[in-house]
Amino acid sequence: MTPDSLALLSDVRNDALRMFSNGLYVLTACVGDTVHAATVSWVSQVSFQPPLVMVALRRNSHLADAVRKARRFALNILAADQGVIAEKFFEHTTIGADMETLAGHAFRPSPARCPLLTDAPAWLECRFASEPPTPGDHCLMLGEVTGAGVRRKAVPMVLWNTPWTYGGLGAP
Numbered sequence: 001m002t003p004d005s006l007a008l009l010s011d012v013r014n015d016a017l018r019m020f021s022n023g024l025y026v027l028t029a030c031v032g033d034t035v036h037a038a039t040v041s042w043v044s045q046v047s048f049q050p051p052l053v054m055v056a057l058r059r060n061s062h063l064a065d066a067v068r069k070a071r072r073f074a075l076n077i078l079a080a081d082q083g084v085i086a087e088k089f090f091e092h093t094t095i096g097a098d099m100e101t102l103a104g105h106a107f108r109p110s111p112a113r114c115p116l117l118t119d120a121p122a123w124l125e126c127r128f129a130s131e132p133p134t135p136g137d138h139c140l141m142l143g144e145v146t147g148a149g150v151r152r153k154a155v156p157m158v159l160w161n162t163p164w165t166y167g168g169l170g171a172p
Contacts, residue, residue: 018165024078024086024157027055027063028107028115029070033097035107035115036066039089041159042138043075051145053126056138062092067128067141074114077122079154083162085119110147121154 022041029036040063042056053075057064067073078086088103095102097109106118114125126143134140159165 019160022159024159024162026076026078026085026089026117026120027057027067027073028076028102028117029063029066029073030097030109030113030115031066031069034066035095035097035099035102036063036070036092037089037094037102037115038063038092039086040075046142052129053124053143053145055141055143057141059137059139062094064139064141068131070113071128072112072114072146073126073128073141073143074110074116075124075126076117076120077124078157079121080157080161082119082157085117086157086162086164112146114147116149118151121152122148122150124148 027040046052046054107115110125116123125147127146129142129144
């Protein structure tokens with residue numbers, strides 16, 4: 001292979017990987033008196049019994065560290081028209097757990113202390129179940145779904161239908 005053909009393969013692979021239909025979610029966790037939140041897109045259901053979801057997070061990120069410490073997290077499912085909320089959490093956000101808003105958005109703690117954005121049409125609360133070893137730059141975190149809620153029916157936000165990208169071989 002020539003350097004030109006390697007570059008072409010890389011471009012095609014990036015284009016193909018970006019065609020996965022990833023949703024956008026705000027993952028939240030509470031560690032002690034600190035709430036952590038960030039927008040994530042690599043999420044999938046992986047088991048019916050027990051009900052498990054998988055989220056891929058940058059291996060050494062503050063968010064991954066918060067999930068490991070909290071042993072619980074919530075996935076706030078965003079609607080297609082909630083781009084403003086997704087943008088607010090592109091960067092890892094922290095606040096005191098006693099605050100009334102998270103990046104300007106109301107939230108309430110679940111019974112297990114997971115921060116739930118009240119504007120999100122739906123949410124999943126998860127108990128951190130495991131972090132299987134992976135060779136990549138993202139870790140896989142499995143969460144057992146212990147709570148869920150649907151506040152209203154909504155078309156979910158899908159990354160493909162936004163101006164943003166996160167995927168492929170390079171950084172977003």
